[in-house]
Amino acid sequence: MRSPDWQRVSPLALIYFTLDLGRKIVDQGVNLLPVLLGIWAGGELVRHYAWHYGPPLALGGIALAVVLRYWFFRYRVDGDRIHLRSGVFKRKRLTLEFERVQQADVALPFYFRPFGLVSLGLESAGSGRQEVNIAGIPRRQAEDLRRRILARVQEPAAGSAGAGEGDGDYRLTLPLSEVLRYGLMHNGLLFLLPAVGPLSRYLETSLDWVAALYVAPLLGTAGDAVWVSALLMAGLVLGLLMLLSGLSIVAGLVRFHRYQLVRRGDGFQYRAGLGTIKSRGFRRYKLQQVTVTQGLMARLMKRFSLSVSKAGDHTATPSKAQQKFLVPVLTARTLAALSEQLQLPGPRWRSVNAVCVLGDTLVQGSFLALLIGTLLLIAGAVVWPALLVYPAVALVGLRRWQRLAYHRGDGWLALRTGFVGRKVQWLPEAKVQKVAVSRPPWLRSLGLCHLTVWGAAGRLTIPFLAEGEGARLSESLLESVTRYRGRWF
Known part of the structure; x- marks a missing residue:
């Protein structure tokens, strides 16, 4: 032929x-x-x-x-x-x-x-x-x-426009109000603010000149012009924050406008976009990791984001990270419904040993105390206030320990981390590629260990486990891999 x-x-x-x-x-x-x-x-x-x-x-x-x-x-x-x-x-x-x-x-x-x-x-x-x-x-x-x-490859046969056609076994549609929230939840443009730092002195000089030239004659005193200059600077920073937030909202709208997700059988597919309409899909057996995130802004709005990773996603560059299957905005109710569709179990969280709080306090607290103490010494001030950093670091470590927990059961391994918000990573036990138990000398003396699990989409590290628990988890995970007879990807 x-x-x-x-x-x-x-x-x-x-x-x-x-x-x-x-x-x-x-x-x-x-x-x-x-x-x-x-x-x-x-x-x-x-x-x-x-x-x-x-x-x-x-x-x-x-x-x-x-x-x-x-x-x-x-x-x-x-x-x-x-x-x-x-x-x-x-x-x-x-x-x-x-x-x-x-x-x-x-x-x-x-x-x-x-x-x-x-x-x-x-x-x-x-x-x-x-x-x-x-x-x-x-x-x-x-x-x-x-x-x-x-x-x-036995994928769902829906076309690129099929995500919005037919009933399907499950459907999620995001209204415009939810899509706009995504830009506020994930405003990466705020990292540009430190770039304004080197320009601040020039801006301050310009604002002082404007205040002295135009405001002082109206107020009658130069002192009031200084306060006006400070208000102008605050207004400028506020305006910059609003501009960056607006740009982030527009970027989210361009990417996720008219977002529709449909499940047919074990196939998931979404269709979204304003200028460029894209469709993306996967089958449940190809799932390598599920990540649920909630940052500060998302917590204030009581919203979550969920992404599904496939093999190799952890090596993607930032520009390629958009290729992940992403559900941008979820409420607690829609998150629970989608978790059920993905067959994620109700987590039974287990805490790790609280000695991690002591470790963070000693290591991070000592570093910060030394840095602050050196600066105070150079400035000719008393040094003892640098010691106040220890209780502050201890409180931060306590909060992080309260968030740090893991789940094992129903075919899944999950790790929860965070400080103000939270991040939950779900790894199917059958997709585990490598398991390692590390015992640094100082942990060995306490009878503790770190458990690291590698998957095709990244790794999870469960720290400060009892040595017996770490060994049991390692052996159990490897047994789950050897018993698995399904498709891997």
Whole structure:
């Protein structure tokens, strides 16, 4: 039988290749610093030519690279495998068997949607990244190929739009109000605030100048202008917080707008997105780890987030972390319902030895006390207030110990951690890959140990267990693995 010919994607895929190349340039931007420093140090003539000819040459190079990447990109479906050719100077050829596919995603970017085109992403078992991404193919062709792949691996046969069609055995729909909460619960942009620190003195000088020039004449005294300057600084910080929160809310809305999750049999699938609509699915037997998180803001709003990890997810880069199966916002009631669908048991939490509070107090307290005492000594103040750090650290350690607990039973191993919020990691016993019991000398003298369990999506460490309990847990987990006869992924 004649093999099918190599196929080229739509010319509109040039948009995808442009955006993908731009993302890579941003990710690798630090590598351009030596070039920029060389131009800056090259003198006035070098800077002149770089300023006038550099931008058009760079844009021309990017355009040429995009066209070449599109021209040399080919794919071919041959029986139960897909072949991919790519690369310009370093040619690559990848063959992916359908039965190795762990996840098949169909994305509808806004720039493809008017033309009936989509992107098909395929991730193989054990991989922490998307190995195949075919952008700019007809939606019907992508749906047909996805159904063939999922039928081969016995996945649910729903298409990318199927998450919102049919009744299903279980359905979860997030209204707009819940999706907006996600941006407040996971506002990673707040980590940009420390970057404002080096600029604070310049801002303070500018605000003092504004207050003295415009406010002091109105108030009549310069002292009041100082207070106004402080209020302006506080308002600026508050405005920056509101801006970052707003951007985070918009990012969550773009990613999870009209979120719908459906379970059919043992297959789970969700569909969501504003500009680019994506669908993601998995079967229950492929589950490697379930993580439930609740940060400070989520606790104030009485909400949770749940993610399902597959093999290799712990090696994913931050940009690839979005490939996890994520339920962004859950109430206590919907979390309990979804946990039942995932067959998570009601946890019976067991605490670890309270000696961990003493260890944290001695180690962390001594470090902080030494640091604060040194600063006080340099400032010429009395040193004894540094000792007050010990009770503060002890209270923090006590709270962390109260949160630290583990569960073992009903085929699951779970670990709960946290301070203000909480994080619960669920690992199927049958998916355990490695178990280790460590006994440092100081723990051995107390009859304690640490138990570390590795899975395909990461590891769990249960600290400060009695040696007998650690040994029993280790042997029991290994027995569960040897008895398991089901599919692993």
